[in-house]
Amino acid sequence: MNNARNNRGATQDHPLTRVALSLIAIGVIGLFLVLPLAMVFSQALAKGLAAAIDAIGEPDALAAVRLTLLVALIAVPLNALFGISASWAITKFDFWGKQFLTTLIDLPFSVSPVVSGLIYVLIFGLQGWFGPELREHGIKIIFALPGIVLATMFVTFPFVARELIPLMTDQGREEEEAAASLGASGFQTFLRVTLPNIKWGLLYGILLCNARAMGEFGAVSVVSGHIRGLTNTMPLHVEVLYNDYQFVGAFAVASLLALLAIVTLVLKSFLEWRYADEIAATHRH
């Protein structure tokens, strides 16, 4: 008896320790993570729901919403296509430099968002590589939609690939090899064999990619030029309103982005819970 009690004492935390650690954890998450979220909605509704809705219905705000949706609509499918292509090449074949290629694909996650925008200014900006030529032909990339799309594509570049690569590595290549030996074309093999196996993992990657694409601030801020109603995405519009002391407007638009974050988290938790075996085990972000 005495021995058993001692054993439990050394393998489990003292009840007081449990309470203290739990309180610290709840405190950290509550005060540090949830309170800022609550702040967004509280400030948005500070002058009532009508004021918040008016602020979102304002033309510049609506233009920002439209631009954000448009940018995500271009950047996310392209990155998804890239992610599928890269993970197909990396997981279905063995070739020299494969590990290095995988590291390069992850590279954009290590680069500061501001640097991610800067690189495109150095190429397409007025004093950039192609600046003079672009100006001559009246093509605007920086301070216009193409620059915003490029910067967004850079920062969300690895999301789908890094979700699919570990998943497709786990799944191996026997099924694709069987399909190929039975005479299926590459496209048929992908559509009928691979896609059903990876669809939830693909969706998971697209979900995270989209959340980041719609919420990106630093990279887009460098290339946008902050032209109201024209090149301001939602996060940039939030910044402009906030710096203008229009707090209800800023937090009203911010609360739309916060809702997007909440929906993303709910869907993400659902996918992790329902399809745990069909998405990759490694979820480092």
Add this chain to the structure above:
Amino acid sequence: MTSAVTSPAARWRNPSVVPGFGLSLGFTLFYLSAIVLIPLAALVIRPWSAGFDGFWHVATDHRVVAALRLSFGASAIAAGLNAVFGLVVAWVLVRYRFPGKALLDALVDLPFALPTAVAGIALSTLYAPQGWLGEPLSHLGIKVAYTPLGVVVALTFIGLPFVVRTLQPVLAELSQEAEEAAATLGATRFQTIWRVVLPALLPSLVTGTTMAFARAVGEYGSVIFIAGNLPAISEIAPLLIIIKLEQFDYAGAATIGVIMLAASFVLLLALNFLQNWAASRR
């Protein structure tokens, strides 16, 4: 004999019956080069237009040094805080059972999901002198918003999930048998934690903390609203890049960009090394 009939491509790759190698690798390399590699190369060659002296002149400028010191220093402090809090949160989420745990677990990802500008204005309003947390703290004589401390707060906010999410799977897999063995051999709970559990967690704790640090160094959106952005005091390096761009000082902006990119490379290499170490210790 076989080598005589295989195509040159087969020398650097093993043959496979699965189709689509050329197309998928070709598109991957094209897209990677166009979006990532060539633009990054444009950054790396830009600062040298005035030679190494020009680079050095910008890199050792008082304001640039102060901004880099703040970015790296505040990130180090934030990563340290995240190591402690992240360990506690991961421990509680893995080892204890209580109602609402699943919700708490999902909320850990909030800093990943919440756009940084939204986090930035929320933290700034929260810690402002009249804010929910700023007012009680100001009575204690602590000023957070518009000081370097505000930078630390924002960087801690965005870094926390990295430590928790790196530790959780390792902690869940950690066999309790080692703890039981320690207990049988007469160790106290504290000795068991200190000498058995923590050493096993160390590789992933260091990995998660390094990830939090790497993310914090380049962070922009969540910081600039709460920082106050006073030159050489609370001005972070990414903001200084933007300021230099607005003054059309492309070479100056690229110089700071290259320094930060070099730091990212070093951290990426360190992380690769750490992850191999963590994997070998599992």
